[in-house]
Amino acid sequence: MQHGPRRGRSQALPLQRPLAHLHRPGPHRRSGQVRLRERGGEARGPRHRLAGVGGLHHLRRPRRSLGALSERARELLRRRRGEHPLRARAGRPARPHPPRDHRQERGHPRRTAHRVRSRRGQAPLLRQPEGDRDRSQRDAAFGLNEASLARVVLLWHLHQPEYRDPVSGQPILPWVRLHATRAYNDMAAALERKERARAVANWAPSLLLQLEAYASGSAVDRDEEIARKPVDSLTAAERAHLLRQDFSVDWEVWVKPVPRYRELLAKRGAEVARVDLLRAQEGFSTHELIDLQVHFMLAWMGFAARREHRLVAELVRKERGFTEAEKTQLLDVSRKIAAGVVPRWRALAARGSVEISCSPMFHPILPLLVDSDSARRAMPDAALPPRFHFPQDAREQIRRGLSRTERDFGVRPAGMWPSEGAVSPEVLQILGSEGVRWCAT
Structure with missing residues (x-):
């Protein structure tokens, strides 16, 4: 009697041992196969398939469609x-391996x-699927649907207080010009590149007034006035002013990554309160102070300025050894950028990418302007000065803010962000009577 399967053929036999007793494949075995201890034929199940070939049997998992795989x-x-895609060469874009x-x-x-x-x-x-299909699959994975999603609107508040001296009319500090060359310009450039992006930009009219002064050339802040002078002609006090003012940036982002700027900071000293600036300025050469002025202006040039103005990019690469002529040209670029901020945002509003809102004219706290005793609603025991009650001024602040913003952007704002988000029932009533349809707090 012949026992076992005949040579060269396979015969179905039941499994005698659980899958835990199967040998894992060695390095000589093909991926996805394990060797059985039993010799025999073929057995089938819902999850695995045994195939006998010449007395050697392999356990294979059934193929799964890629759609059944998890994201992990x-x-x-x-x-x-x-x-990894192939590296792109000149004239040929990167492509995956075949x-x-x-x-x-x-x-x-x-x-x-x-x-x-x-x-x-x-x-x-x-x-990965793209577009709406990708979003719908992601939402389904988290159990989200249209009804459960919250609609969030980000309101960007662009505000600088009034820096102009009431007597001379000139800005005491340079922050309007510097923020215009970086953040205000960069935000507009980013929205221009993303046509489907939408934003709400709330402008403080006091900022618009100062931007107009820079655009017309009537405003010259003290930092720009000193920067336009040759370093050789500066007084000791003006040179000390450079050492105090021209490191007013985020050191981690703008100073430490730039070797030349970092050298100048180390020479002055990190703790300015402990430095005698009048004595320290004597140790700085003319070239060092020019480099300091240029690096300070470059730190306030955003990615849009570096991309759109060749001079800015060239000076960033040069890093040291700047000239008076290059410094003056960079000052002219900063003025040009500041003058173009409002027209750039106006174009975004015209194409529907941005909704323009505003704040009251000179950024007052409206509830206290209407009635200073309204503070007792939230703080009953607060010690307050004698009552101040001037609702007519609050209304005028709202009217002037709306009119100024409409003049600069060509559209009357439908919404308003009251200064510091401060509202009261009386303020809301005034806003509604002046045609304001929404406010944020």
Whole structure:
């Protein structure tokens, strides 16, 4: 009697041992296969398939569609395959490696239960869906639907207080000009590049007045006045002013990454309160002070200025050894950028990318202007000065703010951010009577 299967043929036999007793494949075995201890035929089940070939049997997991894989599995597959695009060359964009065999083309990578094995240079098999499909799948994964989503509006508040001297009319501090060359200009440039982006920009009329003065050339702040003088002609007090003022930036972002700027800070000293600036300025040469002035202005030039003005990019690369002529040219660029901020935002409002709102004219706290005793509603025991009651001035602040903003942007604001978000029932009544449809607090 012949026992066992005949040589060269396979015969179905039931499994005698659980899957835990199967040997894991050695390095000589193909990925996705394990060797059985039993010799025999073929057994089938809902999760695994046993195939007997010449007495050697392999356990294979059924192929799964890529759609059934979790996001984590997709990410692991991409990383383990090393799906990196070819480097782009001159005249040829970067492209992925072509597929190496039919398994990759069909999108069925070899897999095992305990690890993912891959080859170098495989093409990207798993691509994330784009657009609305991607968002809908992500929302479904978190159990979100249209009804459960909150609609959030970001209101960007652009405000600088009145820096002009009431007697001379000239700005005492340079912050309107400096913020215009960086943040205000960069925000507009970012919105221009993203046509589908929407924003609400709340402008303080006091800022608009000062930007107009810079655009007309009637405003010259003290820092610009000193910067336009040759360093050789500066007094000791003016040179000391440079050492105090021209490090007024975020050191971690703008000073420490720039070797020359970092050297100048180390020479002056980090703790300005402990430095005798009049004595310290004697140790700075003319070239060092010019470099300091230029680096201070470059630190207040945003990414839009560096991209749109060649001079700015060239001076950033040069880093040291600047000339008086280059310093003057950079000052002219800063004026040009400041003068173009409001027209740039006006164009964004005209194309529908931005909704323009405003604050009261000179940024007063409206509830206290209407009635100073209204503070007792939130602080009953607060010690307050004698009552001040001037609702007519609050109304005039609102009217002038709306009119000034309409003049600069060509559209009357529908909304208003009251100064510091301060509101009261009386203030809301005045806002409504002046045509304000919404306010934020």
